[in-house]
Amino acid sequence: MDGENLTLVTKAGNEINLGVNANAIGAGKDVDDDGYVEIPYVTSNNHLKTVDKTGEMITLATDADKSKAKVAIGDHDEDGEDSVYYSTPDGVLKAANIVDNTTRILDGADTSTKAVAGVGDVTGDGTPEVVYTDGSNIGYYNTSGVENSFYSNGVGSSSGHGIGAPRDLDGDGTARIPIVTGSSNVALVDGSGSPEKLMQDGSAAKSPVAAVDWVNGSNLEVLFLNSSQNDKPYYVTLDKSTGPIDAVSGTADAEAGVAWVQDAPLVLSNFTLVNDSGTLQASFNSSSDLSSLDVTIDGPDSESLNLTDFTENTTNGRYTYTGDYRPSMDGNYTATLNSATATDGDTATREHTDTATIDTRFNVTDLNATANGFDINISFNATDRLSGVSVDIAGAENDTLDLNNFSTSSSDSPYVYTGTYNASTAGAYNVTLTQATSDDGQVDDENLTDSAITDEPLDVWNFTLTNETDGIHVAFNASEQLRETTVSIDGPTNTTLDYGNFTETKTTDGYAYNTTYETTEIGTYNGTFERAKSTDGDVVTPNLTANATLGDPFDVTNLTATARNGDLNISFDTTHMLVGVKVEIAGAENDTLTVGAFSTNDSNPTYTYTGGYDANTTGSYDVTLTDATATDDQTHDEDLTDTAWIEANESTTEAPTDAPAGGGSSGGGASGGSVNPVPTTTAPPATPTPTTESPQATEQPSGPATTNNPEPANPGIRTTSKPTTTAKNATTSNSGSVRRPSHNVEMPFGELFGIPASTTVFAFIVAILLAARRSHEQ
Numbered sequence: 001m002d003g004e005n006l007t008l009v010t011k012a013g014n015e016i017n018l019g020v021n022a023n024a025i026g027a028g029k030d031v032d033d034d035g036y037v038e039i040p041y042v043t044s045n046n047h048l049k050t051v052d053k054t055g056e057m058i059t060l061a062t063d064a065d066k067s068k069a070k071v072a073i074g075d076h077d078e079d080g081e082d083s084v085y086y087s088t089p090d091g092v093l094k095a096a097n098i099v100d101n102t103t104r105i106l107d108g109a110d111t112s113t114k115a116v117a118g119v120g121d122v123t124g125d126g127t128p129e130v131v132y133t134d135g136s137n138i139g140y141y142n143t144s145g146v147e148n149s150f151y152s153n154g155v156g157s158s159s160g161h162g163i164g165a166p167r168d169l170d171g172d173g174t175a176r177i178p179i180v181t182g183s184s185n186v187a188l189v190d191g192s193g194s195p196e197k198l199m200q201d202g203s204a205a206k207s208p209v210a211a212v213d214w215v216n217g218s219n220l221e222v223l224f225l226n227s228s229q230n231d232k233p234y235y236v237t238l239d240k241s242t243g244p245i246d247a248v249s250g251t252a253d254a255e256a257g258v259a260w261v262q263d264a265p266l267v268l269s270n271f272t273l274v275n276d277s278g279t280l281q282a283s284f285n286s287s288s289d290l291s292s293l294d295v296t297i298d299g300p301d302s303e304s305l306n307l308t309d310f311t312e313n314t315t316n317g318r319y320t321y322t323g324d325y326r327p328s329m330d331g332n333y334t335a336t337l338n339s340a341t342a343t344d345g346d347t348a349t350r351e352h353t354d355t356a357t358i359d360t361r362f363n364v365t366d367l368n369a370t371a372n373g374f375d376i377n378i379s380f381n382a383t384d385r386l387s388g389v390s391v392d393i394a395g396a397e398n399d400t401l402d403l404n405n406f407s408t409s410s411s412d413s414p415y416v417y418t419g420t421y422n423a424s425t426a427g428a429y430n431v432t433l434t435q436a437t438s439d440d441g442q443v444d445d446e447n448l449t450d451s452a453i454t455d456e457p458l459d460v461w462n463f464t465l466t467n468e469t470d471g472i473h474v475a476f477n478a479s480e481q482l483r484e485t486t487v488s489i490d491g492p493t494n495t496t497l498d499y500g501n502f503t504e505t506k507t508t509d510g511y512a513y514n515t516t517y518e519t520t521e522i523g524t525y526n527g528t529f530e531r532a533k534s535t536d537g538d539v540v541t542p543n544l545t546a547n548a549t550l551g552d553p554f555d556v557t558n559l560t561a562t563a564r565n566g567d568l569n570i571s572f573d574t575t576h577m578l579v580g581v582k583v584e585i586a587g588a589e590n591d592t593l594t595v596g597a598f599s600t601n602d603s604n605p606t607y608t609y610t611g612g613y614d615a616n617t618t619g620s621y622d623v624t625l626t627d628a629t630a631t632d633d634q635t636h637d638e639d640l641t642d643t644a645w646i647e648a649n650e651s652t653t654e655a656p657t658d659a660p661a662g663g664g665s666s667g668g669g670a671s672g673g674s675v676n677p678v679p680t681t682t683a684p685p686a687t688p689t690p691t692t693e694s695p696q697a698t699e700q701p702s703g704p705a706t707t708n709n710p711e712p713a714n715p716g717i718r719t720t721s722k723p724t725t726t727a728k729n730a731t732t733s734n735s736g737s738v739r740r741p742s743h744n745v746e747m748p749f750g751e752l753f754g755i756p757a758s759t760t761v762f763a764f765i766v767a768i769l770l771a772a773r774r775s776h777e778q
Helices: 749-753 757-777
Strands: 005-009 015-021 024-027 039-042 048-051 057-061 071-074 083-087 093-097 102-105 115-120 129-133 138-141 147-151 177-180 186-189 195-197 210-212 221-226 232-236 242-244 268-276 279-286 290-298 303-306 310-315 318-325 331-342 352-358 364-372 375-382 386-395 399-401 415-422 427-438 448-454 460-468 471-478 482-490 495-498 503-507 510-518 523-534 544-550 556-564 567-574 578-587 591-594 607-614 619-630 640-646
Touching: 005 039, 015 048, 024 115, 039 071, 039 083, 048 083, 057 083, 057 093, 083 115, 083 129, 093 129, 186 221, 268 331, 279 290, 279 331, 279 352, 290 310, 290 318, 303 318, 364 427, 375 386, 375 427, 375 448, 386 415, 399 415, 460 523, 471 482, 471 523, 471 544, 482 510, 495 510, 556 619, 567 578, 567 619, 567 640, 578 607, 591 607
Parallel strands: 024 071, 071 115, 268 352, 364 448, 460 544, 556 640
Antiparallel strands: 005 015, 024 039, 039 048, 048 057, 071 083, 083 093, 093 102, 115 129, 129 138, 138 147, 177 186, 186 195, 210 221, 221 232, 232 242, 268 279, 279 318, 290 303, 290 331, 310 318, 331 352, 364 375, 375 415, 386 399, 386 427, 427 448, 460 471, 471 510, 482 495, 482 523, 503 510, 523 544, 556 567, 567 607, 578 591, 578 619, 619 640
16 A cells, blocks of 8 residues: 555566555455455545456445555355455455355454454364454454454554465464564464464554565565654564565555565467458457567468567457467468467466468459449459459340459458449349459459349438528428438537437328427527438438527617608618617718607518608718617617618608607707607698799699709718708808708799709798898798
């Protein structure tokens, strides 16, 4: 144990981290004969488990003591089934059977057990005992259910319990228990309770110890943690010499200490030799990572292979080795695995053999014919490149294909040739490869036959995406029953739908498929129908596309500004009802309109909003919608712009009494204009107005005369054309534009009827005459 990481250390100096944390450990053993030793340990949540270096893990119990504890594997009743012996937090000695994963209390055992040392014959009677300690005394439990306490001089336990698994250290047939005494010395205790001290300097940590053959002598050594060396592992021999375990790079956890792991032999298995397209491939499994290997291949072209000729693949601690050899001669070959050495020094010398035959005779195999609509796709394999081939088509149609109808992209054997026969008749077809010739002139004339049935090509149509309350509904039709589909959906969220996502309904012209992609993300989703395959194997890649929008994103469009009777009418469309809008008026006058200046009569999308601006100044007006806010707080900030030309209006325009008030701080134009949402024009009262034909006329004309005046510069949208003659009682701005009269008077004849510029002088004279007449009448 290094900290809490359970680590194996080999005599060769290799460390194997088992990838688990442990609070208590015990001696290990290969209990399932798979070549990998199982290590028992207790976790921080009192679970008793075993693990081997492949990562295979078994949980045996959930009531194991984790504090200063020790566990052990063994078969004390010699029934052929190993158990893990452990103590519970309340001191009960129990056994967990590894085979059937059951636990039982050892009746008659001491109920104050703190740590289980291990299983061994400490009495010399030929039968094993379970050895344990209660923290001070050492006792054993035998196969007769008898508990005996045979050592009472104390076991050191300041960090963990200083005791190890009983082992026969000197080959006399009797196991002894390695311990750390209360004075921090290592000793051996036999079944009679007699201790033999192996050291006197008091440097041993009061932690679990183990008896191990570490120095390759005739006897075992005791491994312990040296408290004077920061708990670095040390060993002490039976002749009382000590030394460090140099293979360990760090220190160990004093509570868990050290434990002996039974060495598992190197196991090699599943050795095979196969002919892989002219290459001999040898492979086998190993229970350990290898450091050397000797394999020989005997035959017409013999070879010796070593570890560098093999590749290693590791899966869960299990090793697979594969090596390739390509001989230059045909014939029978035998491979022999002579020996292997593991990185921990274990060796395997048992021979493993297998045989294979290399035969490169030209051969054509695996003819396959499949129909896709009216196309028959044909493929076959050849051991060599071809110089010629003959394939007969018979059935609904008859034809013969040659090498020009086939191609291959293979660069090595086997060469896969493919081609297509384009049939025009539905029905059954027999495809027979009658002869093939290799580049070197070898001929294979053994007939290969396959068959296929053509029918109308698979067709898919009516691919649609529609917005549903719970997502995007996807639908399409197919001329045949399908077994595979690929439909990709891209948008705020993405997915790929396959055949299993759709419901299938038989229709008069085929099948209908429907599904709903459940999503709540608002936005536009684009679907692509990429591929479909029918139950009879037809394949189509239509790449049909469709889209749908979830959540109706807010949009504002179609801003329009028009002149009407000297006023500026404004309209625009929205996908949502509005709670706010900002429309800028710029040009001859400047103002800002808000949502109160507009109204809509629509109850469902699209909503058309209308409003008016009562202009007082002749000129060009730029109308820009800069911002809009929907009732669901979505916003639109993309500018929309339109332009209109306004001629100062002499007629009276009455706004509806229930129309909303205009926007801006002034509620109208900056130069005195006013806002008219959805204006309604009321005809002016009849007032005698002279005409160009007779200055004495008293009837007002029914409408303005058509003018031939040219458009002013940058007129925008001009619906009424009037000359720029200033009316009586009108004022002129600094910019020269004409303002409306300050009170209701008749406008000059020319301006009212749009007389061309060539008659300006005449219009001026008429205006003077009209003014004189009114003065006389008054």
